[in-house]
Amino acid sequence: MPSPAHAWSADLDLLVGAARLAGARALDFFRKGPDVWWKNEGRSPVSAADFAANDILKKELLSARPNYGWLSEETDDDAGRLDCETVFVIDPIDGTRAFIAGKDIWCVSAAVVHHGRPVAGVLFAPSLGEVFTAAADGPALKNGSPIAASEPDAARPTRMAAPEDMAQGIDRHMIGGVHRISHVPSLAYRLAMVADGRIDGTLVKRNAHDWDLAAADLILSRAGGGLVTLDGAPLSYNRPTVSHETLAAAGAARLSGLVDAARHLAGH
Structure with missing residues:
Protein backbone atom coordinates (compact mmCIF):
# COMPACT_ATOMS: atom_id res chain seq x y z
CA MET A 1 0.00 0.00 0.00
CA PRO A 2 1.38 3.47 -0.81
CA SER A 3 2.27 5.80 2.04
CA PRO A 4 -0.94 7.83 2.57
CA ALA A 5 0.86 10.93 3.79
CA HIS A 6 2.69 11.18 0.47
CA ALA A 7 0.64 9.37 -2.15
CA TRP A 8 -2.79 10.68 -1.31
CA SER A 9 -1.75 14.32 -0.99
CA ALA A 10 -0.18 14.04 -4.44
CA ASP A 11 -3.39 12.49 -5.73
CA LEU A 12 -5.36 15.32 -4.14
CA ASP A 13 -3.24 17.88 -5.98
CA LEU A 14 -3.94 15.99 -9.20
CA LEU A 15 -7.69 15.94 -8.50
CA VAL A 16 -7.81 19.65 -7.72
CA GLY A 17 -6.01 20.61 -10.93
CA ALA A 18 -8.26 18.40 -13.05
CA ALA A 19 -11.43 19.58 -11.30
CA ARG A 20 -10.52 23.20 -11.87
CA LEU A 21 -10.01 22.56 -15.58
CA ALA A 22 -13.29 20.63 -15.83
CA GLY A 23 -15.18 23.31 -13.90
CA ALA A 24 -13.82 26.04 -16.14
CA ARG A 25 -14.95 24.06 -19.18
CA ALA A 26 -18.41 23.58 -17.69
CA LEU A 27 -18.67 27.33 -17.16
CA ASP A 28 -18.31 27.76 -20.93
CA PHE A 29 -21.78 26.19 -21.21
CA PHE A 30 -23.37 27.66 -18.07
CA ARG A 31 -26.49 29.77 -18.70
CA LYS A 32 -25.97 29.35 -22.45
CA GLY A 33 -28.60 26.72 -23.19
CA PRO A 34 -26.39 23.63 -23.62
CA ASP A 35 -27.75 20.59 -25.41
CA VAL A 36 -29.53 18.25 -22.98
CA TRP A 37 -30.38 14.57 -23.25
CA TRP A 38 -32.32 12.29 -20.92
CA LYS A 39 -31.13 8.96 -19.55
CA ASN A 40 -32.45 6.33 -17.14
CA GLU A 41 -35.79 6.17 -18.95
CA GLY A 42 -36.12 9.94 -19.00
CA ARG A 43 -35.57 10.48 -15.28
CA SER A 44 -32.10 12.02 -15.32
CA PRO A 45 -30.77 14.84 -17.52
CA VAL A 46 -27.25 15.05 -18.92
CA SER A 47 -25.88 18.07 -20.76
CA ALA A 48 -23.12 18.74 -23.22
CA ALA A 49 -21.27 20.35 -20.31
CA ASP A 50 -21.32 17.07 -18.36
CA PHE A 51 -19.68 15.24 -21.24
CA ALA A 52 -17.11 17.98 -21.87
CA ALA A 53 -16.10 18.11 -18.21
CA ASN A 54 -15.96 14.32 -18.06
CA ASP A 55 -13.62 14.18 -21.06
CA ILE A 56 -11.21 16.60 -19.38
CA LEU A 57 -11.25 14.71 -16.09
CA LYS A 58 -10.67 11.36 -17.76
CA LYS A 59 -7.78 12.67 -19.85
CA GLU A 60 -6.06 14.53 -17.02
CA LEU A 61 -6.47 11.86 -14.38
CA LEU A 62 -5.86 8.64 -16.28
CA SER A 63 -2.89 10.05 -18.15
CA ALA A 64 -1.27 10.72 -14.77
CA ARG A 65 -2.43 7.48 -13.09
CA PRO A 66 -2.98 4.90 -15.87
CA ASN A 67 -3.06 2.04 -13.37
CA TYR A 68 -6.08 3.43 -11.53
CA GLY A 69 -9.60 2.26 -12.33
CA TRP A 70 -12.33 4.60 -13.51
CA LEU A 71 -15.94 5.05 -12.38
CA SER A 72 -17.86 8.07 -13.65
CA GLU A 73 -21.53 8.89 -13.99
CA GLU A 74 -20.95 9.87 -17.61
CA THR A 75 -18.81 6.92 -18.73
CA ASP A 76 -20.11 3.43 -19.47
CA ASP A 77 -19.15 1.25 -16.53
CA ASP A 78 -16.19 -1.08 -17.01
CA ALA A 79 -16.15 -4.07 -14.68
CA GLY A 80 -12.36 -4.00 -14.89
CA ARG A 81 -12.43 -1.33 -12.16
CA LEU A 82 -13.30 -4.09 -9.68
CA ASP A 83 -9.84 -5.56 -10.17
CA CYS A 84 -8.19 -2.25 -9.26
CA GLU A 85 -7.11 -1.44 -5.70
CA THR A 86 -7.40 2.27 -6.47
CA VAL A 87 -10.10 3.94 -8.56
CA PHE A 88 -11.10 7.44 -9.63
CA VAL A 89 -14.77 8.09 -8.76
CA ILE A 90 -16.13 11.04 -10.71
CA ASP A 91 -19.25 13.13 -11.19
CA PRO A 92 -18.33 15.81 -13.74
CA ILE A 93 -21.33 17.92 -12.72
CA ASP A 94 -23.19 17.04 -9.54
CA GLY A 95 -26.42 18.99 -9.70
CA THR A 96 -27.02 18.85 -13.45
CA ARG A 97 -30.64 19.95 -13.08
CA ALA A 98 -29.50 23.10 -11.27
CA PHE A 99 -26.79 23.66 -13.87
CA ILE A 100 -29.33 23.45 -16.71
CA ALA A 101 -31.65 25.81 -14.84
CA GLY A 102 -28.86 28.38 -14.43
CA LYS A 103 -28.63 27.97 -10.65
CA ASP A 104 -25.25 28.29 -8.92
CA ILE A 105 -25.28 25.21 -6.68
CA TRP A 106 -23.52 22.53 -8.74
CA CYS A 107 -20.04 21.15 -8.49
CA VAL A 108 -17.39 18.91 -9.95
CA SER A 109 -16.95 15.92 -7.65
CA ALA A 110 -13.75 13.85 -7.91
CA ALA A 111 -12.34 11.26 -5.54
CA VAL A 112 -9.66 8.61 -5.31
CA VAL A 113 -10.97 5.43 -3.67
CA HIS A 114 -8.52 2.86 -2.30
CA HIS A 115 -9.70 -0.54 -1.06
CA GLY A 116 -13.28 0.71 -0.98
CA ARG A 117 -12.81 3.99 0.88
CA PRO A 118 -12.06 7.52 -0.36
CA VAL A 119 -8.52 8.74 0.34
CA ALA A 120 -8.53 12.01 -1.64
CA GLY A 121 -11.45 14.17 -2.70
CA VAL A 122 -12.37 17.53 -4.14
CA LEU A 123 -15.63 19.36 -4.70
CA PHE A 124 -15.25 22.40 -6.95
CA ALA A 125 -18.22 24.74 -7.26
CA PRO A 126 -16.96 27.18 -9.92
CA SER A 127 -20.06 29.36 -10.04
CA LEU A 128 -19.70 29.95 -6.28
CA GLY A 129 -15.90 30.17 -6.27
CA GLU A 130 -15.63 27.39 -3.68
CA VAL A 131 -13.21 24.46 -3.47
CA PHE A 132 -13.58 21.79 -0.77
CA THR A 133 -10.67 19.36 -0.36
CA ALA A 134 -9.46 16.54 1.86
CA ALA A 135 -6.93 13.73 1.81
CA ALA A 136 -6.62 10.79 4.19
CA ASP A 137 -5.11 11.92 7.52
CA GLY A 138 -5.29 15.58 6.45
CA PRO A 139 -7.72 18.39 7.28
CA ALA A 140 -10.87 19.26 5.41
CA LEU A 141 -10.46 22.66 3.77
CA LYS A 142 -12.71 25.17 2.05
CA ASN A 143 -10.76 27.58 -0.12
CA GLY A 144 -7.67 26.61 1.86
CA SER A 145 -9.12 27.22 5.34
CA PRO A 146 -10.06 24.43 7.80
CA ILE A 147 -13.73 23.58 8.22
CA ALA A 148 -15.58 21.60 10.88
CA ALA A 149 -19.01 20.06 11.27
CA SER A 150 -21.27 21.66 13.88
CA GLU A 151 -21.62 20.57 17.50
CA PRO A 152 -25.01 19.86 19.14
CA ASP A 153 -26.82 22.94 20.44
CA ALA A 154 -29.88 22.32 22.58
CA ALA A 155 -30.86 26.00 22.31
CA ARG A 156 -32.01 25.68 18.69
CA PRO A 157 -33.60 23.20 16.29
Missing part, protein backbone atom coordinates in the same frame (compact mmCIF):
# COMPACT_ATOMS: atom_id res chain seq x y z
CA THR A 158 -31.41 20.94 14.19
CA ARG A 159 -30.84 22.55 10.80
CA MET A 160 -31.58 19.87 8.23
CA ALA A 161 -31.47 19.68 4.46
CA ALA A 162 -33.58 16.69 3.55
CA PRO A 163 -36.63 15.75 1.49
CA GLU A 164 -39.71 17.13 3.23
CA ASP A 165 -41.25 13.76 4.02
CA MET A 166 -38.03 12.57 5.64
CA ALA A 167 -37.55 15.76 7.66
CA GLN A 168 -41.10 15.46 8.96
CA GLY A 169 -40.46 11.84 9.78
CA ILE A 170 -37.66 12.65 12.23
CA ASP A 171 -38.86 16.00 13.60
CA ARG A 172 -40.49 14.61 16.72
CA HIS A 173 -37.43 12.48 17.50
CA MET A 174 -34.89 15.33 17.59
CA ILE A 175 -34.28 17.51 20.64
CA GLY A 176 -35.61 20.95 19.81
CA GLY A 177 -37.17 19.67 16.59
CA VAL A 178 -35.99 20.20 13.03
CA HIS A 179 -35.63 23.37 11.00
CA ARG A 180 -35.69 22.32 7.35
CA ILE A 181 -33.73 24.57 5.04
CA SER A 182 -34.42 25.14 1.38
CA HIS A 183 -33.75 22.41 -1.17
CA VAL A 184 -30.07 22.00 -2.09
CA PRO A 185 -29.96 20.65 -5.66
CA SER A 186 -26.48 19.07 -5.48
CA LEU A 187 -26.16 16.14 -3.08
CA ALA A 188 -22.38 16.45 -2.92
CA TYR A 189 -22.67 20.16 -2.10
CA ARG A 190 -25.31 19.43 0.54
CA LEU A 191 -22.84 17.10 2.29
CA ALA A 192 -20.20 19.83 2.03
CA MET A 193 -22.60 22.14 3.85
CA VAL A 194 -22.66 19.64 6.72
CA ALA A 195 -18.86 19.54 6.64
CA ASP A 196 -18.52 23.33 6.97
CA GLY A 197 -21.24 23.63 9.61
CA ARG A 198 -23.82 25.60 7.64
CA ILE A 199 -26.28 22.81 8.32
CA ASP A 200 -26.24 20.23 11.10
CA GLY A 201 -27.21 17.16 9.13
CA THR A 202 -28.92 15.66 6.15
CA LEU A 203 -30.68 12.51 5.05
CA VAL A 204 -30.05 10.93 1.66
CA LYS A 205 -32.71 8.95 -0.16
CA ARG A 206 -31.82 5.48 -1.35
CA ASN A 207 -30.15 5.01 -4.76
CA ALA A 208 -27.53 7.74 -4.41
CA HIS A 209 -24.43 6.59 -6.27
CA ASP A 210 -20.72 6.34 -5.55
CA TRP A 211 -19.99 9.38 -7.70
CA ASP A 212 -22.47 11.52 -5.75
CA LEU A 213 -20.92 10.60 -2.42
CA ALA A 214 -17.26 9.55 -2.40
CA ALA A 215 -15.50 12.93 -2.40
CA ALA A 216 -18.01 14.54 -0.02
CA ASP A 217 -17.85 11.51 2.31
CA LEU A 218 -14.11 12.01 2.83
CA ILE A 219 -14.41 15.79 3.21
CA LEU A 220 -17.13 15.35 5.84
CA SER A 221 -15.13 12.69 7.66
CA ARG A 222 -12.02 14.89 7.83
CA ALA A 223 -14.24 17.77 9.07
CA GLY A 224 -15.30 15.71 12.09
CA GLY A 225 -18.49 14.21 10.71
CA GLY A 226 -19.72 11.07 9.08
CA LEU A 227 -21.90 9.64 6.33
CA VAL A 228 -23.40 6.28 7.26
CA THR A 229 -26.19 3.84 6.55
CA LEU A 230 -29.17 3.72 8.90
CA ASP A 231 -27.42 0.78 10.54
CA GLY A 232 -24.60 3.18 11.40
CA ALA A 233 -22.11 1.57 9.00
CA PRO A 234 -19.66 3.53 6.84
CA LEU A 235 -20.02 3.25 3.08
CA SER A 236 -17.96 1.03 0.83
CA TYR A 237 -17.20 2.15 -2.72
CA ASN A 238 -16.17 0.50 -5.98
CA ARG A 239 -18.47 -2.50 -5.55
CA PRO A 240 -20.36 -4.25 -8.35
CA THR A 241 -23.43 -2.23 -7.27
CA VAL A 242 -22.67 1.48 -7.08
CA SER A 243 -25.94 2.64 -5.50
CA HIS A 244 -26.62 2.89 -1.77
CA GLU A 245 -29.47 2.58 0.69
CA THR A 246 -30.92 5.43 2.77
CA LEU A 247 -28.14 7.41 4.47
CA ALA A 248 -27.59 9.95 7.24
CA ALA A 249 -24.85 12.56 7.60
CA ALA A 250 -23.93 14.84 10.51
CA GLY A 251 -21.13 15.87 12.82
CA ALA A 252 -19.79 13.03 14.93
CA ALA A 253 -21.55 14.15 18.11
CA ARG A 254 -24.92 14.28 16.36
CA LEU A 255 -24.64 11.31 14.06
CA SER A 256 -25.82 8.45 16.25
CA GLY A 257 -28.84 10.48 17.37
CA LEU A 258 -29.75 11.29 13.79
CA VAL A 259 -29.39 7.65 12.78
CA ASP A 260 -31.64 6.56 15.66
CA ALA A 261 -34.23 9.19 14.75
CA ALA A 262 -34.19 8.25 11.06
CA ARG A 263 -33.96 4.45 11.29
CA HIS A 264 -37.69 4.02 10.66
CA LEU A 265 -37.18 5.77 7.29
CA ALA A 266 -35.01 2.97 5.90
CA GLY A 267 -35.99 2.26 2.30
CA HIS A 268 -37.01 5.85 1.53
